[in-house]
Amino acid sequence: MPFLPLKDAIHAHVPDGASVALEGFTHLIPFAAGHEIIRQGKRDLHLIRLTPDLVYDQMIGMGCARRLTFSWGGNPGVGSLHRLRDAVEHAWPRPLELDEHSHAGMAAAYCAGASNLPFGTLRGYIDNDLSQVNPRIRGVTCPFTGERLAAVPAINPDVTILHAQRADRDGNIAIDGIIGAQREAALAARTLLVTVEEIVDRLPPAMNAIVLPHWIVTAVAHCPGGAYPSYAHGHYARDNAFYRQWDEIARSREGFARWMQQHVLGTADHGAFLASLQDKAA
Template identity: 30%
Template sequence: MSLRPPRDKRTTLAEAASAVADGAIVALGGGLCARLPMALVRELIRQGRTGLHLVGSAHSIDVDLLVAAGAVRRCEESYVGFEQDLGLAPAYREAARNGLIEIAESCCATILAQLRAAEMGVPFLPVVGVRGSDIGSLHPEYREIECPFTGQKLVAVPALRPDVALLHAPSGDRYGNLHLEQPYVLDERFASASKAVIATVDELVSTEDVTAAGITVPGHLVSALVEVPFGAHPASCYPRYAYDRPHLNEYVTAARSGDAAGYLQKYVHDTGSEDGYQKAIGRLDELTGWSASTDAWKELFA
């Protein structure tokens, strides 16, 4: 297959986000506080999206912001929080406690198996790891089966085909070929299993350049692409920029005090666009200096 499909996939952030329908099953790329599709998340919130069914591995501010904005109906994640650094995700935790969203806690192994089933065109795949846990009680769609060869009891998880995967990559070309740095998390599987892929990239490069760097997601899987430098902020996109700990702390502090709406108003709605958001942040270039020295990266996380 040619690395130069016949269609230029470039579009605007607003047009790309408009392709995500209310109620869609949305796979979120990246993980924890790394390579999250934050520019797309903010645009979905600006556009007032509702009823989303989120799927991911382990995430943080992307899920928490969407929950705080009232955009989420159901969430399938193995973890939502800010790791040992800033603690649990406040809006997600509050919504779960009050029954405002459906919680379908899963694990990376089950989601991975479900995506692989979709890629392979089979209705399910068996897994072992969730037997003996309460995860099955959150997923009535799972079934216990017996291996026809060994008699072993297994859990059958159905194929998962998200309506759209939202990914952020360090670089890509106009045809949608994307280069990702390790770890890929579930991005490769999301790209192959989803009905559509919308990607943002920090830098638009030539096909030759993305090929030389290594194509992780081929362009024929990508429906739309937007060049958004720092599009993962306040998450990181190593090696280009570190995560913005002070800004993440600002959000977590606001959300814990019950003022996630104030944060959303200031940084999402009032800014009006991704350009406006980045002007409001104003310190993005500092995040690129993380690798200059030990002191440089320590200052970012002070």
């Protein structure tokens, strides 16, 4: 399990055409990794995430994605993702296939993938028409009770990318605070990349924490601030103002393109990205 610069990790392990899950729930969203995917011009990606928000809006708007498997997409607390909507409604910058699920359906699919099972089951998709527009939502009959259950195919990303608070020098990963689908997405993946706030000699005990063992981790990149503008519990707060500003930035194709050129394509790495935002604020 090598420690790599983020640029090298993305170059080596995220090929064009891959299925890629950048997971994080409320906090620890791997923005730095998403921006590096954009800088390297990755294409034809099948993006997967329980709750795609700004970083997926950016990757979709920059033409990285051909397909999106998800359960909810939006700018939390603000509104729509304008680049996602433009891709779906107007095929700009390219058409985007949708594979839409409920949160419970995505969780069941990740759990099935992590368990090496072909599909997940749940009591769900009742009294709604989502299964009518998504042929990948089907049903099975329980062999023990005869109950009809919803079924979803397992999710096994080619690559899962996470951001975490810390790794030790053996590559074990500790994630503190709110835990979304990170553990299941990690265990379901063929390749696991993790960016971290810090590398420590020993992982400290913590409440509400999980540890991902080094033997499932493909590469670790030291990337302080790698979840910004989302937050990293115990390290920095969420930049709520940025989420509000993004609504205006992404509303037009021209404004979006200018911002991405200045702050992502025009910067060498995540440190330079953060500096560019500070320069603008100054």
